Amino acid sequence: MASNPSGPDELGGKEQPFVTHLIELRDRLVRASIAVGLVFGALCLWPGPAGLYDLLAAPLVANLPKGSTLIATNVISPFVVPLKITLMAAFLVALPVVLYQMWAFVAPGLYTHEKKLVLPLVISSTLLFLMGVAFCYFFVFGQVFKFIQSFAPKSITAAPDIEAYLSFVLTMFIAFGAAFEVPVVVCVLARMGLVSIEKLKEFRSYFVVLAFIIAAIITPPDVVSQLALAIPMCILYEVGIWAARIFIKHTQAPVEESTPTA
Numbered sequence: 001m002a003s004n005p006s007g008p009d010e011l012g013g014k015e016q017p018f019v020t021h022l023i024e025l026r027d028r029l030v031r032a033s034i035a036v037g038l039v040f041g042a043l044c045l046w047p048g049p050a051g052l053y054d055l056l057a058a059p060l061v062a063n064l065p066k067g068s069t070l071i072a073t074n075v076i077s078p079f080v081v082p083l084k085i086t087l088m089a090a091f092l093v094a095l096p097v098v099l100y101q102m103w104a105f106v107a108p109g110l111y112t113h114e115k116k117l118v119l120p121l122v123i124s125s126t127l128l129f130l131m132g133v134a135f136c137y138f139f140v141f142g143q144v145f146k147f148i149q150s151f152a153p154k155s156i157t158a159a160p161d162i163e164a165y166l167s168f169v170l171t172m173f174i175a176f177g178a179a180f181e182v183p184v185v186v187c188v189l190a191r192m193g194l195v196s197i198e199k200l201k202e203f204r205s206y207f208v209v210l211a212f213i214i215a216a217i218i219t220p221p222d223v224v225s226q227l228a229l230a231i232p233m234c235i236l237y238e239v240g241i242w243a244a245r246i247f248i249k250h251t252q253a254p255v256e257e258s259t260p261t262a
Contacts, residue, residue, distance in 0.1 A: 024105060025105060028101040028102070028104065028105045029101070031097075031101050032094070032097060032098040032101045032102075035094040035097035035098065036087075036090050036091055036094045036098070037090075038094075039089075039090040039093045039094045040086060040087055040090035043086050043089055043090055043093075044086060049082030049083050049085065049086045050082050052082065052085050052086050052089055053081065053082040053085050053162070056085055056137075056166075056169060057070060057162075057165065059137065059141035059142045059145055060141070060145050060160065060165060062142070062145075063142070063145035063146050063148075063149050064149070064158050065149070065157065065158060068157060068158050068159055069159065070159065070160050070161070070162050070165060071159045071160070071161055071162070072161065072162050072163075073161050073163070074163060077161075077162055077163050078162070081162050081163055081166050084166065085166065088170075092130070092133070095126060095130075096126070099122055099123075099126055102122070103118070103119065103122060106118070116250060117191065120247070121184060121187070121188070124183070124184055125181055125184045128177075128180040128181055128183065128184060128236075129177040129178075129180060129181065130177075131180055132173075132176040132177040132178070132179060132180030132181075133173045133176060133177050135176060135180070135232070136172050136173055136175075136176040136177075137173075139228070140172070140176065140224075140225060140228045140229075141172075143224045143225075143228065144220065144222060144224050144225045144228075147222055147223075147224045148220075148222060171218075172219070172225075175218045175219065175229065176229060179214075179229055179232065179233050179236075180232065180236060182233055182236040182237050182239075182240055183236050183237075183239045183240035183243050184240070185240070186200060186237065186240025186241060186243070186244055187240060187243055187244045187247045187248075190244035190247070190248060191244070191247055191248050197241060197244060197245060200240075200241050200244070201241060204237070204238075207233075207234065207237050208230075208234050211229075211230040211233040211234050211237075212226070212230045214229075214230070214233070215227075215229040215230040215233070
């Protein structure tokens with residue numbers, strides 16, 4: 001009888017009833033929700049919803065004409081919008097706990113080489129998304145608002161609505177956060193064998209064009225924001241090609257050697 005060269009089944013004896021999985025999923029979701037709720041409560045105490053909104057609006061306010069402020073055209077907007085921002089901030093702060101609960105739920109059903117595959121993707125995708133959000137807030141917003149205000153006629157007094165600004169901010173955060181996931185996408189495509197490293201290199205020039213098309217579609221119609229999105233995407237594509245080599249090397253499944261037959 002041929003023995004299994006890769007050792008005993010790592011998942012052997014770990015099957016659990018479907019209801020047990022549902023209960024564990026519920027518990028994980030409850031723990032993640034509690035983490036978000038605790039951070040939300042802490043942020044409500046300090047710096048408070050109003051303080052968080054002032055922080056989020058700082059790049060715009062700094063580039064408005066002297067004496068101009070944001071306005072609220074809806075009666076409940078001054079109450080609802082800051083709460084939405086606080087909830088968004090709470091989710092971002094508690095994101096490591098949320099991702100850990102997700103990882104703890106799926107990890108028992110993965111082989112060792114699969115754990116080596118999933119965990120780096122979860123960590124890197126989270127860090128890259130947060131880097132994209134930070135890049136958008138600390139660099140892009142200031143440059144975009146300065147560029148836009150430089151074209152505003154003297155006869156126009158800028159007074160943006162707070163709900164419109166929140167919608168703009170969320171769109172930009174999601175766009176830049178997703179754009180910074182390019183290395184993860186490249187690594188996954190290469191690791192799954194859908195495309196080779198050589199093909200990714202050949203696609204480089206086409207990706208540059210694609211990056212500028214995407215930036216033109218999802219960003220405001222100004223040159224600054226489009227360049228600020230397209231150029232990092234091109235750089236991150238090169239990073240993804242480099243990272244894919246290392247990722248593939250360290251996440252390969254064990255090779256099963258065939259046993260000779262008599």
